[in-house]
Amino acid sequence: MPLDVLPVQLRSLVSLFSVNIAQYKSSQYDEANTRTDFIDKFFTLLDWDIANNQGFSESYRDVVREDKIKIDGSKKAPDYSFRIGGVRKFFVEAKKPSVNIKDAAEPAYQVRRYAYTAKLPLSILTNFAELAIYDTRIKPNKDDKAGTARIFYCTFNEYEQHYEFINSTFSKDAILKGSFDKYTEENKNKKGTSEVDEELLALVEEWCVELAKNIAKNNPNLSVYDLNTVVQKIIDRIIFLRIAEDKGIEDENLLLSVTKNQNIYEKLIHLFIKANVKYNSGLFASVDWIDKVNIEDKVLSHIIVNLYYPECPYEFSVLPVEILGSIYERFLGKTIRFRAVKGDTHTAIIEEKPEVKKAGGVYYTPQYIVDYIVQNTVGEKIKNKTPQEISNIRIIDPACGSGSFLVGAYQYLLDYHLDYYTQEKNIKSALKNGKIYEAAFQTYRLTIEEKQRILTSAIYGVDIDNQAVEVTKLSLYLKLLENEGKEAEGWLFKYSDKTLLPSLEDNIKCGNSLIGTDFYAQPNLELTDDDRIKVNCFDWDGKDGFEETFKNGGFDIVIGNPPYVFTRGEGFTSAEKEYYYAKFKQQSYQLNTFAMFTEQGYNILKTDGIFGFIIPNNWLTIGSMKKFRDFIISHTGNAVIVNNLHKVFSGANVDTSLLIFTKIKPDLITLVESSEPGHYKNISSVSFSNLLGEQIIQFKSSKNALSNLIIKKIETQAVVLGNISTVKSGLKAYETGKGKPIQTDKMKKDRIYHSSTKKDKNYRPYLEGKDVKRYRLDWSRQYLKYGDNLAAPRKPELFEGERILVRQIPSLPPYSINGTITIGNEVNDINSMIIINPINNYSLKFILGVINSRLITYWFDITFDKFQRAIFPQFKVNELEQFPIPTLNLSVKAEKAKHDKLVLLVDKMLELKQKEVTEKNQQLKTMIFRQIEGVDKAIDKEVYVLYNLTEDEINVVEG
Numbered sequence: 020m021p022l023d024v025l026p027v028q029l030r031s032l033v034s035l036f037s038v039n040i041a042q043y044k045s046s047q048y049d050e051a052n053t054r055t056d057f058i059d060k061f062f063t064l065l066d067w068d069i070a071n072n073q074g075f076s077e078s079y080r081d082v083v084r085e086d087k088i089k090i091d092g093s094k095k096a097p098d099y100s101f102r103i104g105g106v107r108k109f110f111v112e113a114k115k116p117s118v119n120i121k122d123a124a125e126p127a128y129q130v131r132r133y134a135y136t137a138k139l140p141l142s143i144l145t146n147f148a149e150l151a152i153y154d155t156r157i158k159p160n161k162d163d164k165a166g167t168a169r170i171f172y173c174t175f176n177e178y179e180q181h182y183e184f185i186n187s188t189f190s191k192d193a194i195l196k197g198s199f200d201k202y203t204e205e206n207k208n209k210k211g212t213s214e215v216d217e218e219l220l221a222l223v224e225e226w227c228v229e230l231a232k233n234i235a236k237n238n239p240n241l242s243v244y245d246l247n248t249v250v251q252k253i254i255d256r257i258i259f260l261r262i263a264e265d266k267g268i269e270d271e272n273l274l275l276s277v278t279k280n281q282n283i284y285e286k287l288i289h290l291f292i293k294a295n296v297k298y299n300s301g302l303f304a305s306v307d308w309i310d311k312v313n314i315e316d317k318v319l320s321h322i323i324v325n326l327y328y329p330e331c332p333y334e335f336s337v338l339p340v341e342i343l344g345s346i347y348e349r350f351l352g353k354t355i356r357f358r359a360v361k362g363d364t365h366t367a368i369i370e371e372k373p374e375v376k377k378a379g380g381v382y383y384t385p386q387y388i389v390d391y392i393v394q395n396t397v398g399e400k401i402k403n404k405t406p407q408e409i410s411n412i413r414i415i416d417p418a419c420g421s422g423s424f425l426v427g428a429y430q431y432l433l434d435y436h437l438d439y440y441t442q443e444k445n446i447k448s449a450l451k452n453g454k455i456y457e458a459a460f461q462t463y464r465l466t467i468e469e470k471q472r473i474l475t476s477a478i479y480g481v482d483i484d485n486q487a488v489e490v491t492k493l494s495l496y497l498k499l500l501e502n503e504g505k506e507a508e509g510w511l512f513k514y515s516d517k518t519l520l521p522s523l524e525d526n527i528k529c530g531n532s533l534i535g536t537d538f539y540a541q542p543n544l545e546l547t548d549d550d551r552i553k554v555n556c557f558d559w560d561g562k563d564g565f566e567e568t569f570k571n572g573g574f575d576i577v578i579g580n581p582p583y584v585f586t587r588g589e590g591f592t593s594a595e596k597e598y599y600y601a602k603f604k605q606q607s608y609q610l611n612t613f614a615m616f617t618e619q620g621y622n623i624l625k626t627d628g629i630f631g632f633i634i635p636n637n638w639l640t641i642g643s644m645k646k647f648r649d650f651i652i653s654h655t656g657n658a659v660i661v662n663n664l665h666k667v668f669s670g671a672n673v674d675t676s677l678l679i680f681t682k683i684k685p686d687l688i689t690l691v692e693s694s695e696p697g698h699y700k701n702i703s704s705v706s707f708s709n710l711l712g713e714q715i716i717q718f719k720s721s722k723n724a725l726s727n728l729i730i731k732k733i734e735t736q737a738v739v740l741g742n743i744s745t746v747k748s749g750l751k752a753y754e755t756g757k758g759k760p761i762q763t764d765k766m767k768k769d770r771i772y773h774s775s776t777k778k779d780k781n782y783r784p785y786l787e788g789k790d791v792k793r794y795r796l797d798w799s800r801q802y803l804k805y806g807d808n809l810a811a812p813r814k815p816e817l818f819e820g821e822r823i824l825v826r827q828i829p830s831l832p833p834y835s836i837n838g839t840i841t842i843g844n845e846v847n848d849i850n851s852m853i854i855i856n857p858i859n860n861y862s863l864k865f866i867l868g869v870i871n872s873r874l875i876t877y878w879f880d881i882t883f884d885k886f887q888r889a890i891f892p893q894f895k896v897n898e899l900e901q902f903p904i905p906t907l908n909l910s911v912k913a914e915k916a917k918h919d920k921l922v923l924l925v926d927k928m929l930e931l932k933q934k935e936v937t938e939k940n941q942q943l944k945t946m947i948f949r950q951i952e953g954v955d956k957a958i959d960k961e962v963y964v965l966y967n968l969t970e971d972e973i974n975v976v977e978g
Contacts, residue, residue: 026182029064032057033175036147043116044148050115054098057147058113065190067101076441077463078105078434081191084459097133097142097337103194105434110134110142120149121172124165127151131159131168132334138342140203141170143189148175150185158218161329219333220346224353224369226254226322230314231355231367237313244552246367247355249309251486255493256291256303258343261326265336266503268519274323283319284312298520302489302496340497341386344421344490383420384580384633387697388667388677389427392631395659395679396576397431400629406436406454412477413568415623416579417532418616419480422491424578425527426498432473437465470499471521479565479574480527483555488529495527496520528564530557533615538598546594554595559623572625580633581616583673585609605650607643614638614647617678621654624682630655636662636676639716640884642897652688652710655680661691661699662718690718717884725975726881733878733966734903741900744857744866747817748896749786749847752803754810762810772804781806783818784843788850791826793837793871794925795932798845805846818846823854823867827893829885833977834955835876838867840929852899860909865918868925870902872962873955877976878903905965921961928954 036043036057043053059069068081075081083100097110112130120126126144134142134155144151152171159168173181187193188202230250234241241249263269277286288310295303325331354372401409409432416424440449441463449455455463465473474495482488499520536556538544546554560569568574586596596610603615613634620630638644639662651658661677668675677691685707692700702718710716740746753767774782785803790796806812821842827850829835838854840863847853857863869875879885879902885892907914931951938944963973 026179029061029178029182032060032064033178036175040116040148046117048115048117050113053115053147054113058111058145061145061147062099062101062111065186067191071461076438078438097130101189103191107137107139108194108199109139109189110137112142112144114144114146116146116148118146120144120146120151120165122165124163127153127165127167127169128159128161128163131155131157131163132328132332133337135159135332136334137337137339141199149173150175150178159332161332219342222325223254223346227353227355228367228369229318229321230254231369233315233318234312235357235367237315241312243356245308247486249312250355251489252306252309253287255489256294257287257322257326259302259493259496260290260294262335262338262497263500265334266500268500268503272327275327278316278320278323281316283316283323284314287319298496301522301524302493302520340426340494340501341389341423343497344383344423344426344494383668384423385667385696386423386427388580388633389423391661391697391699392424392578392633392677392679393427393431396578396629396631397428400576401432401435406439410476411571412575413479414477414576414578415479415481415565415574417481417577417620417623418579418581419482419491419527420487420580422480422494422527424580425478425480425491426494428576428578429474429478429495429498432477433465433470436469436473437463440465464502467499467503467519474499475521475523475526478526479568481530481532481557482527483529483531485529488527491527492523495523528557529555530564531555532557532559533602533612533619534595534598535559536561538594541594541598544594550592569623573623573628575625575628576631577620577624577628578631579616579620581613583611583613583635585611605647607646609643611635614644618647618650621682626682628682629657629679630682631677631679633667633675633677636674639676639718642714642895645714648716649711651678651680652707652716653685654682656683656686657681658685658688658707659691660688660716661693664692664694665696667696690716692718715884717881729968729972729975730878730881732968732972733874736906736966737903738906739900740854740866740870740902740904743859743861743904744863745853745855746896746900747813747853747855749849749851749853750805750809750813751811751849752809757810759807772808774802774804775800777802778804784845786824786845786847786851788826788828788848791824791837791839791847791851792932793830793834794839794867794928795936796824796839796841796845797936803846811849817853817855818844820855821863823863823870825852825854825870825899827851827895829876829879829892829894831886832876832880833873834871835879835885836870838871840864840867852896854899861904861907862918862922864922864925864929866904868921868928868958869904869962869965871958873959874962874966874968874976875902905962907965917961917965921958921965924954924958924961928958 042048062082063069068075071080071082073081079102081102083102084098098113099111100107101109101111110130110133112126112133114120114126118126130142130144131153134153135158140154140156142153142155144153150171150173151165151169154168154170157168171181171184178185187198189199193199227250230253231246234249235246257274260269260274264271264273273290274287277283277290280286291303292305295305326335353369355367355369358366358368397414400412414425414428416422419425437455439445440455446455446463450457453466454469456466458464478495480488480491482491531554534554534556535558538554538556558564560566565574586599599606599610599615603610603618605618606614613632617630617632617634620632624630638648639660658680659677661679663675663677666672687704688707688710689704690702692702694700752772753762753770755762755764755767773785776782781804782802783805784798785801786796786798787801790798803809805815805818821840823838823840824847826837828837830837854863854866857866879894882901883894883898885894907918909915909918928951931947931954935944935947935951938947963976968976
């Protein structure tokens with residue numbers, strides 16, 4: 020509808036309300052009529068298809084009216100969910116006009132609870148007489164006033180005045196054009212904003228600490244393993260039942276009722292026994308020792324009461340399973356252990372698991388990454404097929420964690436089946452055969468039986484952590500029951516006598532995806548019971564694995580986010596490493612779990628199967644992964660490699676890529692860049708044979724053919740740096756088990772050989788990587804005791820005489836290389852490299868001028884593509900050795916003159932850089948800086964001459 024027509028229709032609606040305002044504000048005029056007469060029409064004017072007149076499938080209709088649920092005595096649930104492409108954008112909560120929107124705290128708290136729990140940034144409360152917009156990132160509190168977190172308010176007679184703002188922010192067109200997101204961003208970071216997953220994670224951790232401490236205190240014979248098990252089990256059961264209550268599947272206040280009297284845990288056990296009969300899934304299965312654990316009432320009462328209104332700010336009926344999964348994923352990174360406190364060795368604490376600490380944190384996969392991988396694996400596999408044709412599809416996540424990828428895959432399958440069954444040609448048959456039922460007028464849902472069938476036939480997972488296995492099952496159960504409620508109860512088992520939840524024991528298994536029972540065949544293997552538990556061998560094709568699947572060739576789809584851990588150092592036994600080296604044929608000496616999981620994923624995939632992982636992007640460029648890289652290139656087809664230029668994991672500094680391929684003969688490989696979440700740009704499609712000959716998988720050169728010509732021109736007129744000089748890395752001061760005397764963890768932690776003063780002749784100035792700047796040193800006044808006491812001291816002559824130091828971490832272009840000259844006795848760590856002993860009369864200052872130049876940054880950027888690693892772009896000795904230095908015959912007068920001219924300019928640059936640091940007068944400092952810029956340009960000009968670049972080529976480099 021044209022924009023100039025809308026205000027006229029809005030004026031008519033406002034006029035109708037104004038004329039009959041007394042009638043509409045009377046108590047007899049209810050909420051249902053308000054929605055039909057005014058609110059539906061108001062949002063229709065904003066181009067929302069309220070009645071689904073376009074006939075979109077259930078998964079993609081614009082507006083969903085939520086099922087009504089009873090909570091604390093009255094019907095509650097957001098009246099409208101406004102969506103784009105099936106994704107919620109905001110809620111609208113409707114009230115009748117007699118409700119005072121401006122001053123009544125209860126309706127505001129209600130809509131804020133819904134939207135905060137659903138992790139929506141903004142939502143609307145309206146009775147048409149008034150309209151209020153709330154920032155629903157601000158955590159709601161039961162004592163909040165109506166105006167708390169309200170960012171806009173107007174009455175019906177002000178709609179015309181504010182129409183442009185409302186339309187440009189909340190209309191469907193505005194959301195598609197990004198105006199809603201822009202307005203959301205402008206109102207971000209206000210006082211009190213927080214994320215529901217962060218808050219709920221803190222709450223779950225608090226409960227676990229309370230439970231663990233109390234159970235440990237009252238059950239002194241419980242092992243730490245059993246303590247972790249019972250805490251996880253109780254929390255899972257309580258959360259599941261609380262969500263089931265809010266969905267109307269369980270009686271209202273079911274859990275709360277057990278807190279009214281004593282012996283709460285005993286009463287909870289009775290609830291769990293009943294739930295086991297009803298759900299029959301293993302989640303509530305009775306375990307004798309768990310049932311007999313002694314827990315004090317005050318702890319359980321505190322947890323349960325805080326799950327209910329008004330203490331609880333969360334509305335569990337709208338809590339997305341994906342958010343619960345993100346909470347659990349991070350919680351899985353923690354473990355309960357005992358610590359001695361005042362002589363008591365049984366005090367429970369929660370801390371990060373050693374393997375998580377080693378990996379640098381828990382990498383919970385954001386939903387947009389899950390969606391992309393699922394779309395391009397599951398979506399591709401089932402495209403244009405009937406439910407019958409995909410009835411035997413099997414999807415596996417070999418490191419499932421909290422189940423985020425499996426939940427995403429399951430949701431995709433549910434949507435696909437519902438869309439198929441609700442097509443006009445299929446709907447009668449689907450209704451007749453119990454695949455769907457009509458939940459409301461022309462609103463259809465899959466029957467519980469069909470959802471169970473899809474889950475148990477298609478979704479599989481493995482994880483080494485038993486807690487993760489239980490959480491994955493819980494996540495899948497909650498997804499199964501999503502959108503089920505009291506009003507649908509009559510349809511749940513119309514066609515079957517099945518229980519609510521199917522057993523997932525054959526689907527989600529606990530084991531080590533990388534190690535089979537052949538591990539035990541290693542000679543001279545000695546294992547403790549703790550070692551066996553840690554290793555947790557798993558045979559994929561064995562009876563305890565997925566024997567039937569492998570009789571049929573393997574899995575159709577492998578997806579996931581595997582752990583990223585180097586096997587060097589602590590955390591892995593020598594027996595594990597030996598096993599990995601023998602089993603995984605595409606790995607180098609630097610074993611990393613993500614690469615082994617990728618190889619294993621390929622192995623368990625059937626021919627024509629599709630693979631999709633998110634993994635670190637260092638495999639694209641580092642030399643030690645060339646064997647792995649070549650295997651992927653030469654053994655897969657339809658490969659897509661997405662390099663993420665943005666930070667994907669909020670809690671961990673790791674550069675990532677997405678790897679998707681089909682297990683078929685190799686063909687074209689599509690290179691894609693993602694500069695921001697959810698945005699993907701195809702760079703090029705490259706023949707696999709072309710990439711096989713390359714040292715790295717190159718993104719930059721794919722964008723510009725002229726760049727390749729310039730790079731070749733530079734290299735054909737040069738000698739590599741490693742052929743005319745010695746290039747070495749710096750020393751390593753500390754490593755447990757190295758040095759004389761042998762270093763301990765404590766020695767390493769205390770940095771015992773470092774000092775702020777020169778204690779004796781063995782103490783030398785110590786340079787970290789950050790001390791090495793472009794054309795200068797910035798010593799941080801540290802000394803290091805140099806000698807055999809160090810883990811890897813290097814030869815002393817590396818730290819004597821004139822030499823170039825080059826920092827391993829480059830700066831952003833146009834000047835990326837940070838190199839300088841030193842002649843002192845400083846020692847430098849492994850974060851900077853040393854160039855020494857040039858031959859053929861090359862001056863180190865000449866070499867420094869070349870490598871610090873703009874042209875060599877251009878060559879470096881394109882050749883090694885380091886800046887596709889946004890967080891830690893490093894380069895190493897083997898790469899520095901490849902730097903192209905102009906080939907000069909210094910016995911020829913003209914060439915000697917070019918060499919010496921560059922040396923003079925570098926001398927000047929070193930002098931100016933030192934002056935810049937010491938100069939106190941700001942005006943003089945500015946003048947020196949301008950001189951530096953001038954000398955930099957002069958050096959660049961000389962370097963262009965050395966490589967015979969044309970003006971056009973120079974323009975490309977500088978452009």
